Amino acid sequence: MDDEGWSLSPDTRKPLPELIEDKLRQLIESGRFTAGKRLPTEPELAQRLGVARSSLRTALQRLQIQGVVEVMRGRGWYVRSTDTAERDEGFVLGNRVREADLIEVRIALEATAASLAASRADEGEIDEIAKRAKDHQTASNDDKEELLRTDEEFHAAVIRASHNELLEQLYRTLVPKLRVLRRNSYGTAELHNRSASEHNQVAWFLKRHDDGGARVSMITHLLGLYNDLANQTGMPADERAALGTYVSDSEEDEPRWHSR
Template identity: 60%
Template sequence: MPADDAHLGESWALSPDSRRPLPELIEQKLREQIIGGALKAGDRLPTEPELARMLDVARSSLRTALQRLQLQGIVEVRRGLGWYVRRTDLAAIEEHLEGRLAAKRFSDTNLLEVRIALETTAASLAAVRAGDGELDELAKLNRRYQRAPVDDQQEVIESDEEFHLALIRASHNELLEEMYQALVPGLQDCKRHAHPSREVHNRSANEHEQVIWFLRRRDEVGAKSAMTTHLLGLYNDLATDEAEPRATLSTYVGVHDEPMWPRPPRTT
């Protein structure tokens, strides 16, 4: 049954912590409602427009928070019915990989390195498996990204992730897509700490175009190489773990680019 507003508690005011991303504050508020017993397993949440109004936030930020909770197994979406509380044992949930990812217990560097592995593989698969309509959609999504104002951080992040998620789906590998989806909230968080210039934004859009160019030619090696170059640029812009040496790009016989992961220094 839907939980009414009175049952959900009196205060939906978010914590005034300007240092934390808005979706993280929304996630915290929803967790508080669950921990406090206002939301129980099986309860249906208010609709997204209602929740956005109650929290006084944009639906895009609310949806990101709900996706984070979904990855942790706390809520679930039922097609045509809405969002429901799935379970309330939050301590046990966070021991699972999905919970640890959503709780951001891995560094930005870890997340980006796994993204490189998944998305470069997806690019090579998409070159072989994607339909022409999917490639047209990728081009359309990149045009949206190109038009995004640099000072509109939310639009830049969302349009970029729409492009990359469409590429993942074009690989036609459901497991790869599910693994990538588990990374998305953490990846969005690390991007929010970055402040890209127009030059960096244009470079990224041009690299998207390079990937599409190889995909249209059904060149899986070229598509993987172009995606590797693109993601390693982002990796070096966004990775935050200064204790870990950074990857560089290694080119083999001029046709195949791969990340070159640095070896840790030897200890005596």
């Protein structure tokens, strides 16, 4: 490989993984890497870009969530699609979409995905979801990029386990706009613990193939973010969605209903 075209954007407003993501997307769009082609190894990519492998892996995982690349165990990263324009935030979604509207659509998609995953996911996929939940739970509360990455990976794993390609494509259009909102939602250990506990509850229902429980626990989880946003923006109470929630004293207890 030559070194031409590997320099990252000097935009200091974006975190490093997003700059790497932008560059890899640009390389794919330019035709340097075509659909089905294997990407260079992670050490090679990190050297070419002049970045740490941890930041590179985060960028690759974000592109995986968006369906641009995929990883084949033991073989490496491959380009899944060069049609990256459709996966950009400008596709379908306008720049003036209200954050509350965005979350409401996310709730609809992910609730359906969780229900379908409970019926369709195999044991390997369910184990993967549980692993992603654990990764988010153990992520450092001081590292917002790690919290964002592990949160995105958990939700993307549930979406994939729905085995609904159209639902997955629709979800990908939300990811870029959700990223800023997600990152800004982190800030306290309490919020992180709540998020991690609710991820575990979703995984609990999926493991038992309980489609109703998986659906409602996902809705409950996302309503926490929705209500946090509503409180911050002063949304009138009569405009907010509402639902009872599952709570659990520990990961092993069976969740029970609890009203807000």
